[in-house]
Amino acid sequence: IIDEKLIVNQANSTLFSPLSRGSGGCYYASYTLEADNYLDDEGFAIINGINTDGFEEIANEVARYVHRGIEIIVEEDIIFVLAPSESIAVIYYIELARCLSDMSIIATFTFLWMDTPGGTGGSTGGSTGGSTGGSTGGNTGNTGDTGGNTGGNTGGNTGGNTEKPPITPDDPGHIVVNLTTSELTGEVEIGDVYYLIVDIYHTKQEPIPKITNIEYLVNRVGTRQGGVLYETTEWICPRKAISAGRFEFGAIVHFEGETGKVNSNTVYVTEMCPSISKFKDLPVVQNRAIELWNETVNYSRLNQSTHTTREFGCFIYLNTGTGEYHCGSTIPGDPIQLTAPGKGTVRFVYSEQSYDPRETFDLIVGTIHSHYPMTWAVHGLERPPGPSKDDNNSDLPGIVYDYSYTVLAGSPVNISNNPMKMYVYGPDRRETP
Structure with missing residues (x-):
């Protein structure tokens, strides 16, 4: 948490925060650490000393x-935080x-x-580590007002209008709420955590009234999907x-x-x-690929009299809430006869999956399918291994389970010098809906 005086300094026009509204650089702080011995849940004593190397x-x-x-340099009593913006540095200290x-x-x-060259340093007392809303370890004192109200006034340079509008002499001024994010690139991957940060100030440095509530809103661009993401009084929202x-x-606000x-x-x-x-x-993906191959082998064996085979496939899903991957039910491909050159096809049909951004769901992230053995093909045929031209033009990242080298008609299913392997094809990631 940040020292209470720092919060007052940022909200009261009669006092001025020593923190800059920096656009990048080094945000350094002195630190002290106290580590206590304690008993864990099973009653074992934990000797929790920490030195500079451990802290680093x-x-x-x-x-x-x-x-x-972020880059970190740790010395005996100073930690240097090289961060893209001050708001990210403050979030770092909180975490x-x-x-x-x-x-x-x-x-x-x-x-x-410092605010300006030669200016005074940071706030007295700094910030004390603690779990939100209580006291920790060796009695750290009151930690009730935590993270969200801390560093909220930091400017950041991520996605918001940080320029203050011009004020004419007779203008009474007004309150500005500037929103930024901790992600400079504006792109994250499913499962990543980032932060929304509000900076609240008066254009004429007048006192800001007490905040009763902050609504953070989210909406899928171009749709009406979305609404209130979070209601709080904290200036940083994960x-x-x-x-x-x-x-x-x-x-x-x-x-x-x-x-x-x-x-x-x-x-x-x-x-x-x-x-x-x-x-x-x-393992869940690799094992499923082998299962699909076995389905193809069994189908080919049962239909060997007509030289018929087919490929089998499935979707790969990510549960966006838990972060766990799983594979879907089997999708049979079109039957083909191995009496002449041809190709197998599995038709993957799926929706755009454009949902309310506040809800978790099973997101389709890729596909798996098997190719087929040539054991029961007509003599003279052969097949190259790996992804086909159609596979490489896929809209989804794909995996195919196949031989390592060209396979000939009449070759056994399991070929000692031609092992099976996983091939990757298509785009690196599914296109963003």
């Missing part, structure tokens, strides 16, 4: 989780304190980056990518008194389908 390992692990654009708290380590950070598509986000409510600008984020590299090697 944790700090880098959290950085990889928060944002791929680092939370992670350490989960390990019964109390962390105190004092921000040291969003887990659960629905492939391009989405627009906004915020409505409700104030006490006559101010009423103020709408933010709109920011856009694209939530992409996963790359095939995320699931092609999973």
Whole structure:
């Protein structure tokens, strides 16, 4: 959490925050750590000492989780956070304190980056690590007002209008709600967590009335699918990518008194389908590919008198809520006779899957299908292995289970010097709906 004085400094026009509205750079802080011995759930004593090397390992692990654009340098009593924007740096400090708290380590950070060259350093007391809404470990004190109200006033340079409008002398000024995101590229992958961040200020530095509610809104671009994503008073709202598509986000801030409510600008984020590299090697996928091959072999054996075979396939799904992959039911291909050159076909028919971005579902992310043995083909035929031309033109990432080398008519199903393997074809990821 951030020191209470820092929140006051950012909200009160008579005091000024030492934090910059930086567009990138180094956001460094001094830190202290307290690690206590404790008993785990099974009653075993845990000796939880931590040194600089141990802290550096944790700090880098959290950085990889928060944002791929963060770099960390840890010294004995200073941590340097090189981040794309100040808002991302603040989120990082919040998550680092939370992670350490989960390990019964109390962390105190004092921000040291400056508003102007030669200016004073960060807030007195810094931030103390703790789980939200309580006290942790060795009695850290009150941690009731956590993350969301912290660093909310940080500008960020991600997807919002950070320029203040010009004010004429007779203009009384007004309250501005600027919305940004922690994802600089505007693109994330299903399962990623990113943040919506509001920056609330008065154009003439007048006091801001008490905030009674903040509504974070999401809508699928070009549709009416969406609505209120989250209601809170926190200035930072986490969003887990659960629905492939391009989405627009906004915020409505409700104030006490006559101010009423103020709408933010709109920011856009694209939530992409996963790359095939995320699931092609999973046991659930590889085992299903072998099952489909066995179905093809059994069908070919049963119809050997007519030299008929067919391929079998299925869709690969991602549960966007749990992050688990699974394979669908079998889709039989068109029967073909191996009496002349030909090709097998499995027809994959699917919907766009354009749903409300607040709901989880089973997202189609790819396909699997089998090719077929040539054991019962007419003499003289042969077949090259791997994806066909039609396979490579697929709209979905695909996997085909086939021989490693060209296979000839009459060859046994299992060929010792021609092993089976998985081939990948088509696009790297399903196109975003």
